[in-house]
Amino acid sequence: MKFWKIFSFEFAYQIRRPWPWLVFVVLIIFAFFNTRVGILPVTLPKDFILNSPFIITAVTVFSCQIWLLLAAAVPGEASARDVHTRMYPLLYTSPISRAEYLGGRFLAAFTIHAIILLGTQVGSLLAVYAPGMNPDIVGPFRPEAYLAAYGYIGLSNAFIATVVQFSLALLSRRPMVGYFGSLLLFFLSYPVTFTLYMNGLGKRALMADPIGIMAIMNEMMTEWTIVEKNVRMFTLEGAMLWNRLLWLGIAVAMGAFIYLRFRFVHHTGGWSWKWKFGNKTSNEKKESEPIRPFPLPTPTNSYSFSTHLWQTLATARSSFWMIVTSPAGLFLLVVFPVMLTLIVLIELEHWGIPLLPRTPHLLTKHLTGILTTPSNYWVMVPLFTVYFAGELIWRERDAGLNENIDATPVPEWVLFVGKFIGLGLVLALLMVIIALVGITVQVVNGYYDFQIGRYLQVLLGFQLTDYLLFAALAFTVQVVVNQKYVGYVLALVAYFCIIFSSFIGVEHNLLVYASGPAWSFTEMRGFGGTVGPWLWLRLYWFAWALLLALVARLFWMRGRESGSRVRFQLAKRRFTRSSVGVAVAAGVLILTLGSFIFYNTNVLNEHLTDEEMVQRRADYERLYGKYEGIAQPQRTATKLQIEIYPEKKAATIRGSYRLVNRDAKPIKAIHVEPAFYVETRITFDHPARAMVTDEKRGHFIYALDQPLQPGDSLTLNFDVKYERRGFRTSSSSPLGGPRRSGAGTAVLENGSYFPDGALPVIGYQPMRELWSAEDRRKQGLPRQVTLEAPGDIDQGMASVPAATFEAIISTDAGQVAVAPGELRRTWSKEGRSYFHYVSDVPINGTDVFFSADYKVYREKRNQVDLQLFLHPGHTKHAERLLRSARAALDYYSAQFGPYPYRYLQIVEQPGNFMGMGVDGSGVITGGEGFFLLDPQGEGFDAMFEIVAHEMGHQWWGMQLKPAFAEGGGVISESLAWYSAMQLVKKEKGREALRRFMAWMREPNPWPPIRTGLPLLRAMDPWANYRKGPYAMHALSEYAGEERVNVALRSLVQKKASSLATTLDMYRELQVVTPDSLKPMLHDLFETNTFWTFDTKQASVKQTGKGAWQVTLEVDAHKTVSDSAGYEKEVPVNQWVEIGLFAAAEPGEILGKPLYVQKHFIRKGLQTITVTLPSKPARGGIDPYNLLDWEEGDNIEKIQPL
Structure with a gap:
């Protein structure tokens, strides 16, 4: 009975507060614009239905990330309000149980979160059925699609987040620590998960994501067909099921821990993060120690400007130490840099090749982030800034000391400026620590050209300036709103408006707070003329920040009266001559700088909004x-x-x-x-x-x-x-x-x-x-x-x-x-x-x-003038580039014409681009980032392979020109990659080719897609850059490299003056392919065929002197998928390689081949017996993954009988 009374009271109290409804409205707006502006443009060309289960699920899971940052106040208030309001002595002595007290409040918070998350479904419905929607992309109304997304995603995330926020706030006895819990979950869901996934740790990323974005989007986006995305209902299965079980289990365990730890006892203090160096506290002093009187100092009344400066510095020092000794401050200044160090060390590679940790690369790629662009982990700093700004503004009121402080003869600007400086010092300290992160990464990698001055210039100049501008905005919002949680929500909404300004039609840098042309730095160009525009815009926004600071000073809360009428009267009274001077100075700066910037951007140059560009096109x-x-x-x-x-x-x-x-x-x-x-x-x-x-x-x-x-x-x-x-x-x-x-x-x-x-x-x-x-x-x-x-x-x-x-x-x-x-x-x-x-x-x-x-x-x-142009500091691997170019000229000329x-x-092309490209006949360009690659030894050499690929385009794209038709990418990209494969095999051997193909099988940047058109009509990147080369390589291994190359040479000669299609290529391949392999050629190019081979068991026994009998039990299947994704299993009935290998030496993938022969394979389980003169260590079917393009179970360790 008491449980429900506590629940009813807490629910009624919270539901009357403004912030749950404010978050509810924000979610409606976000879901509406996410559907109409973010998703709608991609539905038409891909034949998606806008109200399909896939789209509804995607909108729901992305909205959960926004909700996570906005709604932390609800469970924080529910768990810690009694301690915060000092009512807990009365409640703790009441006849209520721990389960009733905690359970009622937790259930109320969870229920309100569930209600708030309904805003996502409301926004999705409005986006689909409100006026202005194209009826061609709206399917039948299916309420189960909305209920499934809400139930499986919304409610599970509501439970996980509520437990974390409720537990941390209860543990710390401070309501806003729940927001810190939101930041931790967001940090795991976005920066950590994204980093893991982009560095080849996809399975760990799927499990590390507490919100489920990676599990849902990875599985649904890559594995579901277009038909499935339109009609298939979302259910908890596969990666998402395991993700939910893991995080729900973590939430239950955390809730149980907090429940068992909670006691109805008086709290003598909060979390203590101060170090004690053996100092005795007062209660440790001997009772016999005499108390010695001492004279009180005579106070001197001084209200001079110098006194106010000392007061400002004292406030700044106190604010600084409050943040750096708090759990959130320690996370930002200790945990975050440590994790950033690990992330950078992991990410300091490209295509599996180590990168030289040059200072410009670390600064532009890893250690800085644009405020107006939510890029990976750097989105955390503005979020923590919002949190710290609220904590500083409300510090005295939360402690119940506001009336004492308000009565002191301290001007409002002293309190505001002191707190702002304190936060600024924290951000500056963070920038110094980030510089140490960069230096640490360089030392670990044996690189000692630190360029410390560049670190300080960029981090304490460019990066810190942006954070201080945003801090001024966050401070002002908290002061003006004068409601702590509403201030948090509005500050976050303001941040979202900054980063998503283009979606709401605000694009000019003069209108988007703290925005402006981004600075850039490369070793070739330096800052390349980007500092001037950046500086003019920052001076302009500094003037606005000065105006915001004035507003904050005018509306600074002092005393008990908090009504808007009283506050406006106080602001009017505070608007003195000095305030007028500041306002006039800020206004003059805004008008002067704004006019100058407008003249440059809109008069000397032409500025067009996205809408104007669309109209012009x-x-x-x-x-x-x-x-x-x-x-x-x-x-x-x-x-x-x-x-x-x-x-x-x-x-x-x-x-x-x-x-x-x-x-x-x-x-x-x-x-x-x-x-x-x-x-x-x-x-x-x-x-x-x-x-x-x-x-x-x-x-x-x-x-x-x-x-x-x-x-x-x-x-x-x-x-x-x-x-x-x-x-x-x-x-x-x-x-x-x-x-x-x-x-x-x-x-x-x-x-x-x-x-x-x-x-x-x-x-x-x-x-x-x-x-x-x-x-x-x-x-x-x-x-x-x-x-x-x-x-x-x-x-x-x-x-x-x-x-x-x-x-x-x-x-x-x-x-x-x-x-x-x-x-x-x-x-x-x-x-x-x-x-x-x-x-x-x-x-x-x-x-x-x-x-x-x-x-x-x-x-x-060979009569070719080979020229290599490199920045003087980027010549370490010049010989690798030349070696690849020489080998490609020789091999391709001999094979293809x-x-x-x-x-x-x-x-070398100026800019941080990390790849290469073809810029016409005989011209290959590589971005500065490409020359950060630092291949080691004889391992995978991306420089050699990438140059070989781009050299291939001099035949496939420059000489043989593909028609602007389906399959055009196969002519240019697939053949260029195939050529690179053959060159690697010729120059470096099959082991190097295996390492090359292992890299190509990595899911980044193009995950495998089983649906789509067959190769003859392929248009998606994975088919052009991966599936096509696999098919060509498989054909060359089965039919013979010479035969395939003869066909391609003939293709170049016949289509020298006309555009080529995949049908032209296919006809040439048919000519050289033996009749026995024509079915395989058909499967590789005419249909969307996939093979699945599995070695179930591998055993060996000695049958005589020097004879070993190997028995393999293999399973084979072949499926054909149409463009809509419907799969049909068909008979195998073809020749497939069986391979047996010696133990692999260090650096080898398979080991020395002892037996590689083709066997006729049927569908299903079958047994293959081979006799060898030496004992193999591993063996299986399709060992080189010529047909089964997914590695894993083709090869097994051979067990002795």
């Missing part, structure tokens, strides 16, 4: 889409004169295109589209007039006075001017990009880089169209047709012809300029260096140019 398609596919002259020759001025951050390009009409009809008009971020002037050597000059949308139409007849040519001349004008708020897409933004960061003191798109292009560009399915629907544009099937492509469709290239590029003395082509000569003139690049062989791809202080490696290889160009360039 839609208008472009409406106005000029009718010109897609019309006959246009084709470029056959390019000549450029490029002048780069790194010191001035400017450049000019004077060039010409030779255009030829290869169509059967005359061409009356030429469509030209210049780049958006430069000034371009265009002329022709034939009389022409401008019919359309749409500078806003970037489309120009020139009518020729005399039509260009078939076979005739003309010259297009252009002058392009790069000039940095002001600064931008952020980068923009090409179509919506600024027209007058100048070079932006293209030209810098070192590391100038002109990406693709700097020069004008001919004809209508479909890539500038609107691609989002939902945006197209809103704009009234038809749904874009997916890629055509390879069989629907005109087999004779000509590829875009390549063009000869010539460029003379100049730069400041001391730098090396790079352009596509063979370097013919270099010279110096008037303090500038000139470089002349030529390609007499027509090339295609992109036009990219570089200028930097490069260290150049140059050599001749000659390399057609006279040059090959590998250029």
